[in-house]
Amino acid sequence: MALRVRLLLFVALPLTVLTVLAGAGIAWWRWDAARQPAVSDDIPAMDQAIAGALTAAGDQAAVAISGVLRVATCRIGPVREGGEFSRSADLYTDPGSEDDLISRIAGGLPASWQPRRRAAVGGNAAPMTATIGPGVRLSVRQLGPGWVTARARTGCTGGKQPAGSAPDSTGSPATEVVNGLLSAIAVPPKEVRRHRVTCPQGGSLATLAVLSQPTDSADLTNRLRTRLPGGARLFTSVSNRIAYRDGPVSVIVAASDDNTAVTVRHTTTC
Incomplete structure (x- = not known):
């Protein structure tokens, strides 16, 4: 066998083995990932x-x-x-x-x-x-x-954190309530998120969560008390927070953790 052929075999055989092993490793990784919890x-x-x-x-x-x-x-x-x-x-x-x-x-x-x-x-x-x-x-x-x-x-599981849901469309009842509360303290929204789960008997439970632009977050209860719907139940709070229930609707307004903004959460329950 010519020297050139021997050299080619010497190089090609290990590469072939490595390629086969790599393919087997990838296949095993995919199989193992598929059987793991997510x-x-x-x-x-x-x-x-x-x-x-x-x-x-x-x-x-x-x-x-x-x-x-x-x-x-x-x-x-x-x-x-x-x-x-x-x-x-x-x-x-x-x-x-x-x-x-x-x-x-x-x-x-x-x-x-x-x-x-x-x-x-x-x-x-x-x-x-x-x-x-x-x-x-x-x-x-x-x-x-x-x-x-x-x-x-x-428990310990695989997969990634799910992406957040798109916010409610402009003009929805939840958006109108949230925007009305923010306008009462003269501050526009900054970030909007929506979270939803399915109710036991059908339908869904959804929260529209809004963080305001930087603003004075002091004394929210007195500043927003007049914005409560008639007949709504206001829960007593020892914190700078206003939380009320109006039938199936919950609304919670509170200062942000650093007191530089206001969060408003509007939830329609089951």
Whole structure:
């Protein structure tokens, strides 16, 4: 065999082997990714958990939901990174009513979720936990006076955080309410988000969340009290926040975390 042929074989054979191995590795990676859990598989159970909690709460709180967020990093296997994801809802009631609200939620959930109250900690109402399906946990706990949160959280799973939904179109009832409240404090909107989950009996529960342009966020209750619809239930607050319920509609207006802007959340419940 000529020297040139031997040299070609010496180079070509290892390259062929490497190509085959690389192809097999890619095929295995795709197969392994396809069989791993994905957050998209858990979102229906997360939505069901949040919608169930808010439906059980009834009209005893003004409520708002958030989008799906990646809240922790974890490892699904030796070579694959995953995450834990959550969707949450805020519930605002009168201070002192938090325990009754959590009890109402626990009593209104399906027995198959195994809702149970835990020991109270730090003077707050006893929290509640439940399990929805094989991988989603629901927790409902008090965060502050009149403030309760419901959070549905996955275990370690794959996939990416879902993209946010497009905002409501101009002229919708939610947009008109939000714009009216912002105009009362003379500030335009800056960022707009919409979050939606499916209700247990059909239809949907949707929150329009708006962050204003920088503005003075002081004394929101007195500045906006006259903008409440007739017959709306205003929940008492010890914070710079106004939260009311008008039939199936909840509206929550609060100062941003740094007090330089105002957030308005309009939610149509189940």
